[in-house]
Amino acid sequence: MxxxxxxxxxxxxxxxxxxxxxxxxxxxxxxxxxxxxxxxxxxxxxxxxxxxxxxxxxxxxxxxxxxxxxxxxxxxxxxxxxxxxxxxxxxxxxxxxxxxxxxxxxxxTRQRSRRKERGSDISVEMKISFKESAYGVKKEIEYNADDICEVCRGKGSAADDGIITCRECSGTGKVRTARQTLIGNIITTSTCRDCGGTGKIIKDPCKKCRGRGYYSRKRKVKLDIPAGIHDGDRLRVSGKGNSLGKDSINGDLFVTVRVMSYPGFKRDGNDVLSNIEISFAQAALGCRLEVETLDGKEEINIKPGTQPNKKIILKSRGIIELNGYRRGDHIINIEVKIPTKLTKEEIILLKKYADGREEAVDSGSHGVFSNIKNAFKK
Ligand SMILES: [Zn+2]
Ligand SMILES: [Zn+2]
Structure with missing residues (x-):
């Protein structure tokens, strides 16, 4: 229709x-x-x-x-x-x-109505720490933006009466040219070169902004970064982008958040993952250890007979969920380290231990002799 x-x-x-x-x-x-x-x-x-x-x-x-x-x-x-x-x-x-x-x-299609002009958006990056991403943080960010010129109040003219209507386009910002062709007059419209499409000519441009009505300067914005934010998430601060002078609307500011890594910590959803190493004696006999969490040092209890890759879960000690209030967990993976170098006394003790449990172990001593023996095995 x-x-x-x-x-x-x-x-x-x-x-x-x-x-x-x-x-x-x-x-x-x-x-x-x-x-x-x-x-x-x-x-x-x-x-x-x-x-x-x-x-x-x-x-x-x-x-x-x-x-x-x-x-x-x-x-x-x-x-x-x-x-x-x-x-x-x-x-x-x-x-x-x-x-x-x-x-x-x-x-x-491209239209130039009386609608207000809008300045461009600005994109910046901001680094925050792993802990700041977990709890949220208030931070001030400094960046460069075109702001309305305070000298001419954004008009671009040094004098209040220094702006005249462009004669070339009669203030429309456009010039029309007619061309005779076989199918009749073809009218094309293009942006007026004299005024650059603004429809106005500034006789005495403001010196501060060189007649543009805005100029670039440092700007500071306070940001409320929510808890649980991810690396690469973008925050939008409306109206904090560039200005185009009087009667324009500011663009927006986009802040891409970069979460710095924290040694030993990984994020998985809202959980924090970390590893600790214990010896096989600690695993067998149990021990108490101090581990690092988002909330600081904390003592954890390793039960006797703990197996490799057992997970200890510290409930609600992870990252606060984005736009929520619940906290993830801190999951600690237990790695059991087997010693690669033993003293003579340790070897004797371990062999005694193995003998007592009737476990067959290599009878050769540590070092050169066992290496030669292993070589002959094949
Ligand atoms: Zn100015
Ligand atoms: Zn013009």
Missing amino acids: RNKRDYYGVLGLSRDCTLTDIKREYRKLARKYHPDLNNGDPKAEEKFKEISEAYAVLSNEDKRRQYDQFGFSRSLFEDFDFGSVFSEFDFGDIFDRFFGAGFGSPFS
Whole structure:
């Protein structure tokens, strides 16, 4: 239904109607289907879009001629200033809502409406420690951003009356050039070179910002980094990006959090993993050991007969879950170390131990002799 795009039909007009007819019918229909008067009824919204698109084309002399000759084409909407088309109806906010970027209609092609300009976003990285990521932390970050110029208050002009309307484009920021071709006049619109598309000429530019209305300087922002944040997570601080001077909206600041590694600690979900080494005597007989946790040193009890890779779980001693309150666990993996070098006395003791349990052990002594023996075994 929308594909046909019968603009005259949509407005209930015949092809020979006048501009006054078009305005009158559009005004009537717009009042009827205006989304704010229809409680967001999707049918009314769709209708409102249809009539607005029709009006945008038919109310413009060049576009109407193009439409009459060639029918609907996307090129109808190239370099189209919707802000000025609908300015007399004061529908600015509605059009931003419907025909803003990404809407997927011809209206979403590059448009320069009266909408406020927005400064660019800024991305920075911030390093925090492993413990800070576990508990959360408040930190101040310093970075460079374009800020509104305090000397000219963002206008870019040294004098209050130093801004004049660009004569080349009459303040529209665009220049139109007509070209005669076989299929008729082709009108192209381009950005005005004299004013760079702003529509204004500054006679005496502000010296501080060189007429731009903003300049780069250091800025500090306090960040509340939540507990449980992961390495690579991005925080958005709205309005803390670059400015484009007076009447512009600041971009946003994006902070990518880099969590530094902590020796011996690993994160697994909200659990903290670490290893400790004990000797086989400690494993067999049990012992008490001091281990490091996020909360500091802590004594743990190794029971007699502890096997290699046994896990000791310290409940709720891990990382606080992101946007939550529960803490993960701290899981300690027990590694049992077998000695590689023994003294003579130790060998005697161990052999005695093995004999008592009737365990067959290598009878050769430690060192050169056993190596030679092993070599002959094969
Ligand atoms: Zn300035
Ligand atoms: Zn200009």
